[in-house]
Amino acid sequence: MHRLAELDRRFLWHPFTQMRDWLRREPIVLVEGQGTVVRDVHGREYLDANSSIWTNLHGHNHPQLNAAVREQLKKIAHTSALGLANEPASLLAERLVEMTNPGQQANASEASARSATGSHLLRKVFFSDDGSTAMEVALKLAYEFARRSRRSNKPKFLSLENAYHGDTVGAVALGHIDLFHQRYRGLVFKTDKVMSPYCYRCRFNRAVPERADARDYRKCHWECLEVFERKLKIQRRKGNAYAAFVFEPLVQGAAGMIAQPSGWLKEATGIAREHGALLLADEVMTGFGRTGTAALRQESAPQTKTSHPKGSGSTHRAEQRRDTPFLLACQRENVQPDFVALAKGLTGGYLPMAATLTTQKIFDAFLGKYEEFKTFFHGHSFTGNQLGAAVALSNLKLLETPNSSNARRVLETTLTAELKRLWARSKVGDIRQVGLCVGVELVKSWRTREPFSLRERAGIRVCEAMSRRGVLTRPIGNVVVLMPPYCSTKAQVQKMVSAMDEAIAEVL
Numbered sequence: 001m002h003r004l005a006e007l008d009r010r011f012l013w014h015p016f017t018q019m020r021d022w023l024r025r026e027p028i029v030l031v032e033g034q035g036t037v038v039r040d041v042h043g044r045e046y047l048d049a050n051s052s053i054w055t056n057l058h059g060h061n062h063p064q065l066n067a068a069v070r071e072q073l074k075k076i077a078h079t080s081a082l083g084l085a086n087e088p089a090s091l092l093a094e095r096l097v098e099m100t101n102p103g104q105q106a107n108a109s110e111a112s113a114r115s116a117t118g119s120h121l122l123r124k125v126f127f128s129d130d131g132s133t134a135m136e137v138a139l140k141l142a143y144e145f146a147r148r149s150r151r152s153n154k155p156k157f158l159s160l161e162n163a164y165h166g167d168t169v170g171a172v173a174l175g176h177i178d179l180f181h182q183r184y185r186g187l188v189f190k191t192d193k194v195m196s197p198y199c200y201r202c203r204f205n206r207a208v209p210e211r212a213d214a215r216d217y218r219k220c221h222w223e224c225l226e227v228f229e230r231k232l233k234i235q236r237r238k239g240n241a242y243a244a245f246v247f248e249p250l251v252q253g254a255a256g257m258i259a260q261p262s263g264w265l266k267e268a269t270g271i272a273r274e275h276g277a278l279l280l281a282d283e284v285m286t287g288f289g290r291t292g293t294a295a296l297r298q299e300s301a302p303q304t305k306t307s308h309p310k311g312s313g314s315t316h317r318a319e320q321r322r323d324t325p326f327l328l329a330c331q332r333e334n335v336q337p338d339f340v341a342l343a344k345g346l347t348g349g350y351l352p353m354a355a356t357l358t359t360q361k362i363f364d365a366f367l368g369k370y371e372e373f374k375t376f377f378h379g380h381s382f383t384g385n386q387l388g389a390a391v392a393l394s395n396l397k398l399l400e401t402p403n404s405s406n407a408r409r410v411l412e413t414t415l416t417a418e419l420k421r422l423w424a425r426s427k428v429g430d431i432r433q434v435g436l437c438v439g440v441e442l443v444k445s446w447r448t449r450e451p452f453s454l455r456e457r458a459g460i461r462v463c464e465a466m467s468r469r470g471v472l473t474r475p476i477g478n479v480v481v482l483m484p485p486y487c488s489t490k491a492q493v494q495k496m497v498s499a500m501d502e503a504i505a506e507v508l
């Protein structure tokens with residue numbers, strides 16, 4: 001066994017890992033990478049098929065990102081944001097505001113940001129370190145805002161079934177994956193959950209299984225939206241409307257790549273607003289072009305039995321400029337949230353850094369005389385880190401090049417084309433692709449949708465067999481994830497899908 005592998009086994013405790021299983025074999029120790037390829041201590045090469053847990057965008061060892069780090073290092077690595085400003089953080093905040101309000105003037109005046117037409121703009125950026133802390137910031141802001149605006153003394157939050165918003169205690173409170181969250185119930189505050197649209201396993205979907213994404217052949221009347229609306233109505237009748245509806249837009253990642261049918265997000269967020277909730281979008285995984293670049297077609301807007309008022313409340317948006325691809329999932333359904341949490345892809349997967357964006361109105365609620373103590377009492381040692389901000393700026397520059405958006409478009413169609421062959425496997429129940437994220441749900445038999453029990457470790461075994469074929473990814477229960485870096489070539493995507501195909505044949 002390699003010395004580094006031995007040291008790891010002796011001293012490390014790995015996240016979300018049963019360490020008894022871990023200690024049974026030699027871990028892969030990665031030392032280098034280039035593009036989609038990573039290399040271990042023995043010189044063996046692998047494809048990074050989940051972009052190093054959803055963080056990497058342009059590939060490893062990218063010359064421009066490397067240069068950004070080097071240039072910044074010549075100046076300074078870190079200074080505190082407590083009481084001090086810095087160059088890359090200021091520039092990055094401006095870029096993030098531009099990116100999240102496409103077609104709008106980032107430099108619009110404060111007065112216009114306070115006006116009726118400008119109040120939806122995301123104007124203020126609070127930096128932190130990772131997805132969990134970005135969510136903590138949004139949560140605390142929404143909580144305080146609800147109290148200060150006298151909307152509620154005991155603000156309550158609504159999030160989706162199977163939601164995952166991070167591992168710190170506040171973020172855990174917002175989550176609803178029983179396996180991760182139930183054991184900490186005694187430690188966290190209570191939040192409400194409501195059904196999310198999981199078409200493949202939806203109790204309202206009357207369609208018999210087909211060899212296609214369940215969203216495309218579902219038979220329902222959007223009952224999920226009726227359930228959703230009822231939940232918000234009941235809470236409002238109690239005189240304590242939800243402070244915020246917290247959601248992952250378009251696809252719930254850690255829930256198992258649960259993809260929302262087109263139109264759901266627009267409708268659900270419209271209903272939430274109508275019932276007094278602010279919108280808190282967790283774009284930690286979906287941000288930065290991960291869910292695809294084009295606007296979703298609007299023809300497929302939901303028709304429910306009790307027709308919902310359409311597009312209520314949420315949007316004033318200038319026409320999207322043709323040449324700027326969408327970078328947020330929310331933008332694809334023309335939804336304008338009050339809070340957006342960004343992390344994973346913010347630095348292109350280079351450094352831990354996160355941002356929470358919000359509106360002028362929320363910001364204003366924290367203004368006052370010093371002794372009123374309306375200050376937002378929150379901050380981390382590395383808030384606004386200069387190295388991280390410098391590489392994030394370079395990452396955004398890359399994302400906005402025509403080359404990058406073309407590469408993403410090509411990668412999206414390549415994935416769609418390659419994934420088709422997996423339908424030939426009877427153990428594949430559903431294939432959900434949203435832009436550049438894919439979840440393949442493994443089942444005992446596609447005709448019955450019968451799931452493997454977690455004990456059978458179907459997802460883990462398939463991923464292990466993929467790793468033996470030189471493709472690295474991690475499962476979520478019975479769902480195998482593919483989330484390639486944007487620079488992945490067609491041949492690399494083919495190899496990822498073949499490895500999965502063969503692995504399923506081998507172990508199931």
Ligand SMILES: *Cc1c(COP(=O)(O)O)cnc(C)c1O
Nearest residue numbers: 130131132164165166253284285
């Ligand atoms: C990963 C993730 C988080 C947590 O981010 P960390 O950086 O791991 O703290 C939160 N929300 C979503 C949607 C995520 O995918």
